[in-house]
Amino acid sequence: MSGKGRLLVVDDEQIALTNLGRVLTREGYEVVLEQTGRAALARIERECFDIVLTDLRMESVDGMQILKASRERAPDTEVIMITGYAAAETAVEAMKEGAFYYIAKPFRLDEVKKVVSEAMEKIHLRDENRRLREEVESYQGKVRIITQDAAMRRLLQLAAQVAPTDCNVLITGETGTGKELVARFVHGHSDRRDGPFVAINCGAFNEELLANELFGHEREAFTGATTSRRGLIEAASGGTLFLDEITEMPTAMQVKLLRAIQEREVVRLGATAASKVDFRVIAATNRDIARMVEDGSFRHDLYFRIKVVGLHPPPLSARRGDIPLLAHHFLRKYALRMRKEVSDIAPEVEGLLTQYVFPGNVRELENLIERGVALAGGERIELGHLPRELRDLAMTKPRRQHGRLPTLQERELEYIHWVLDEVGGNQTAAAEVLGINRSSLWRKLKGHRGDGR
Numbered sequence: 001m002s003g004k005g006r007l008l009v010v011d012d013e014q015i016a017l018t019n020l021g022r023v024l025t026r027e028g029y030e031v032v033l034e035q036t037g038r039a040a041l042a043r044i045e046r047e048c049f050d051i052v053l054t055d056l057r058m059e060s061v062d063g064m065q066i067l068k069a070s071r072e073r074a075p076d077t078e079v080i081m082i083t084g085y086a087a088a089e090t091a092v093e094a095m096k097e098g099a100f101y102y103i104a105k106p107f108r109l110d111e112v113k114k115v116v117s118e119a120m121e122k123i124h125l126r127d128e129n130r131r132l133r134e135e136v137e138s139y140q141g142k143v144r145i146i147t148q149d150a151a152m153r154r155l156l157q158l159a160a161q162v163a164p165t166d167c168n169v170l171i172t173g174e175t176g177t178g179k180e181l182v183a184r185f186v187h188g189h190s191d192r193r194d195g196p197f198v199a200i201n202c203g204a205f206n207e208e209l210l211a212n213e214l215f216g217h218e219r220e221a222f223t224g225a226t227t228s229r230r231g232l233i234e235a236a237s238g239g240t241l242f243l244d245e246i247t248e249m250p251t252a253m254q255v256k257l258l259r260a261i262q263e264r265e266v267v268r269l270g271a272t273a274a275s276k277v278d279f280r281v282i283a284a285t286n287r288d289i290a291r292m293v294e295d296g297s298f299r300h301d302l303y304f305r306i307k308v309v310g311l312h313p314p315p316l317s318a319r320r321g322d323i324p325l326l327a328h329h330f331l332r333k334y335a336l337r338m339r340k341e342v343s344d345i346a347p348e349v350e351g352l353l354t355q356y357v358f359p360g361n362v363r364e365l366e367n368l369i370e371r372g373v374a375l376a377g378g379e380r381i382e383l384g385h386l387p388r389e390l391r392d393l394a395m396t397k398p399r400r401q402h403g404r405l406p407t408l409q410e411r412e413l414e415y416i417h418w419v420l421d422e423v424g425g426n427q428t429a430a431a432e433v434l435g436i437n438r439s440s441l442w443r444k445l446k447g448h449r450g451d452g453r
Contacts, residue, residue, distance in 0.1 A: 004028035005120045008047075010040040010054040010066060011082070016105075020053065023109050024116065037061025044073050048150065048321050051119050053112075056083030056094070064094065071098045074150040076126070078119040082107065143185040145178070146329050149319035155311055156185065162309045163189035168261070170307035171284040176361030177313040179284040180244060186282060186311075187240040195239025198232050203248030210253055212269060215260075221270025233266050236279040246283040246306070247298055258302045281306055316358040316365060323354050326362060330369035331381070342373050344380035348414065352383070356390065384421045391418065416444060 007029045011017040014035060021033045032049070034040040037058045044052070044066070052070050056063035067079045078100040094102055100119045103112060145156060162169065163186045171179045180199065187197045205213060216231030233241060243249075249257065260266050261281060265274040283306045292298035316323065327345055335342045345353075349372070358364050368390070372381035383391055416434065423429040431441040 004030075005050040005123070006030045006032070006048070007116070008032045008034065008040060008043055008049045008052045008054075010034045010037060010052070010058070010063070012036060012055060012058045016055075019109070020112065023113065024053075027113060027116075029116070037063070037066055040066050041069050044070050048074060048148065049077055050123055051100075051116060052077055052079045053116065054079065054081060056081050064097065067094060067097050067099055075153070076123070076150075078123060080115055080119060082112075143181060143188045145181060145185055146325050147319065147322050148325060149314070149322050151314050152319055152322070155182070155313060158309075159186050159311055160189045162186070164191055166190065166192070166280055167308040168281040168283070168306045169309050169311060170289070170303075171282065171311045171313070172289065173284075173286065173313045174315050174361055175286045176363030177315055178362050179286075179313060180242065182311055182313055183240070183242045183282040183284060187242075187280075190240070190280070192239050192280060196236055197240050197242065198236035199242040199244060200232055201244045202253075203245040207250040207253055210249065211256065214253075215256070215266050216268040218268050218270035221268070225270070228268070230275075231266060231268065233260055233277055233279060234275060237277040238279070240280045240282055243281060243283040243306075245285055247285040247287045247289055247292055251297075251299065254299045254302050258299065258305060261302075261305055283307075316361045320354055323358075323365065324350055326365055327353055327369055330366045331373060334370045334373040338373055340373060340376065341379055342376045342381065345372075346380055346382045348383050349381055349386065352386070352390065383417070391421065412444070416441070 004027070007024055009017060009020050009024065009031060010033075011020065012035055017033055017035055021031050024031045032043060032047075034043055037054075038061045040052075040054065041061055043049075049070075052066065054063040054066045063081055063083070067081070070077050070079050079098065081094045081099050081102045083102075083105060100122070101115045103115060145152075147153060147156070159169075159182060169183070169186055171182050173179055183199075184197060187193060200213060202210060212229075212231070214231045214233050216229045216234060217225050219225060219228045243257075260277070263274075264278060265276050267274045289298055289303060293300045293303045316326075327350065331342065331345060334340075353365070353368070360367070368386065369381070371387070372385040375385040376382070416430070419433050420427070420430045423433065427441055428438050431438045434441065436444075
């Protein structure tokens, strides 16, 4: 969320809508206006708001439908009802469904401002409590997943709900979306949290080595086996076994793993007796495992055994509101690790990051911020600290700054700095590229600085 708070105002009366928008904007809120309930539902589906202020009685889609959709899509959003039909039973119904407050028309604008302010105070208090709780959990070694995205929060709610059940979980999603972090989150919220969390990448070993890693061996089971060694399944007993990229596991190994899961026992290589184990399986893959089951490259019985519950972390491109949050989190992390006084990200960098598609997802964002901190010579990450291919992308089209398109002067300055960066800061070479003399370049830079830039 940006500024003092982000509001969606819905009213089919144009005058009321305009007045509410004008007053709340003056109060410092970012306000989005919609005149129909149907348009409001579309907004709620694709955007995040702190508060939804909606008329109750509207054609086609009414305020109660907006309330229910908002509670489902973004449970943390507060909804305030406004209506000219001040019936007590309707007010009670709205409050039961989770509305923050109920205002009857005709209302005073001061009353609306007061109620909105109280709703924002509740939001800030809740967010602060959540932040403090997350910090305490992080200090206690629990997994902290940073997000304000409604879909990601719903996934974490589901993960926390299934964590104590001890059922096996399959996590699917693109590379870099944080599948292992979600697995650790499930483990940390389960009754096995005090047990081990053992992770293995199934694609990192051939079949023979993977069998040895998972099941272990007895002394003299093969040449060079001078001691007995327990496998990772035994090591995970009492805790969780995380099988990353499980779709890379050879078919023969899938059979052995299925038996271990079903029978709760393993037989080490060279052993004659089985060892009992108690472990939970959380598996992950970035491939279409359902299609692999259909074409026979992954066993259907193992698939249904590991996918009692499925979780699918969304790609970063689908949770753009999290990009600034994550970027500043990684900034603090690497500034502390590198012992550097880097504490901010330039607005043009943040704007570019929120528009970038991030094929490598959260992992790519973390790498970009780590690079930026490493290269930063001052207190913030600048455009020049990003990889060249990303900087080139910044020049393809103008980006909105604080909700507006840049001026020609701002766009010119952006291009001048880009050229200067490309020629290593050499003003003579930059002037030649720009087609002006060096003194003209100096005057342009000086003029921009004189404007406070």
